[in-house]
Amino acid sequence: MRYNYAPMNSLLQVEQLSRSFGAVTAVADVSFTVERGEILGFLGPNGAGKSTTMKMLSGNLAPGAGQILVDGFDLLDQPCQAKACIGYLPEQPPVYRELTVDEYLDYCARLNRIERARIKDAVAMAKERCGLTSVGRRLIGNLSKGYQQRVGIAQAIIHVPALVILDEPTVGLDPIQIREIRALIRELGQEHSVILSTHILPEVQAVCDRVQIIDKGALVYSDTIAGLDQRMQSSSILLAMHKPPAEQVLLSIAGVLSVDAVSDEHYRIHFDPQCNPAQQLVEASVSGNWCLYELVPERMSLEQVFVDITCTDHAHAEEPKELAE
């Protein structure tokens, strides 16, 4: 699938990237591309190789094998040009606690070779985008974790890089801060390409255009969010009735493929996606006096999809679909 992309237009091209630490292989043969203006979610359980990949993309780790092209520049051969296109926020924001926000961002602007005359504007812009205007003169060490994270993001976008790499940007934040950071990432996605690594699934759903799942160092899934949504469509209904009929009665309703008794009153009904039997079930319940009190169309949660993809082999992951056929 990755070969379908026109190679020249991709902002980031990663080819057969591998890296091992001693005998442990952290990342094995990972290839993907990121287009301009795309938000790519990088999902994976803990220890799957997310951070290692992010570190390699940002030039903090040299790949054991493979190639990384950023905007056409090879990260190993032309590190300065390539790194100029990248803003990176590691898992732990790389902030100096003894500096104020203004001093710190000023330093970052200089490090990223922003012209002296433009530094002030760049700092002001980054602060405004990350909601830091009111804390500019405070010491970073005295800021809350959420604000430190924002300072970290401000640092990553100060030189307006084409690609922003964020490694687990919402870890350790409270729900309100998480929402704010997500909104910020979506906003970033309008002008920059963003790679977002996380193990929080709803985050990917909320923010990203495309999702990649990495497990045990290998890329196991890559699709658009719409594709992931489709995958989550399941074909079962959970029924709860005080006076359930015999299973045969349920099976006789058009579209019903199988019935599982979950408990005395609860039944899970698998149906043909082409022919949703919900309405017939309700009508049958009324006429048959089943005392139906719950009818829940089930969706496969993102967690289930995730577990399916990462924990089982591919054939097993297809099971719901096979049942439906």
Added chain:
Amino acid sequence: MIMIVAQRELRSLFLSPLAWTILAVVQAILAYMFFSQIEFFMQIQPRLAGMQAAPGITEIIVAPLFGNAAVVLLLIVPLLTMRLISDERRNQTLSLLFSAPLSMTEIVIGKFLGITAFLSLMMLMILLMPLSLLSGGTLDFGMLASACLGLLLLLSSFTALGLYMSSLTAQPTIAAISTFGALLLLWILDWGSGSAEASGGGVMAYLSLVRHYEALLKGAFNSADIVYYLLFIATFLILSVRRLDADRVQS
């Protein structure tokens, strides 16, 4: 780019009380030594007056002052260099430098120059003491310049070694202790030369940091001494660059 890293190192030193404390303590100790040296000079002055080609105040006051300064700073420099890289590694701020468009060499030289700038500042403050003698006498400026050069080179060597030790670990204390140990060892290397075989002792003495400094303190400007320090500095800076590179590369 080097200057940006250096500037930031220098500024962060002054943001914490560390730099001020070190400046104050060093100045106080050396001032005391300076005064006791003056007192000594006052005592022997009558005898000096009777001697032919008697040593001047530069030799009697300035040379011991700079000699003492080197010993005091041998204790101080490890404290300045210990956090250079280890602290950044521990706080995971190194990735800020690694992901910026900077080469490893620029990072290392920047940090080195930052501390060297601070030590030069300290040296200027020490230099004020002998210069104050100008109000009551004259100084041998050639000798003073040679002593200053010697001290600067010596301190830069301390810094380069400290920087390397700091790049090896994530614990500033470990970096400080190892730097101090290594410096002290290099300092006393020539102690063995008196008792040991002349040939082996000669090499050890040649490697000793203090031998080359003593020559410069006496006002003997020998290019071999200068080259020794420059090589020393370059060696440890290159080792630091390689150590940082090794962090990234797969072993």
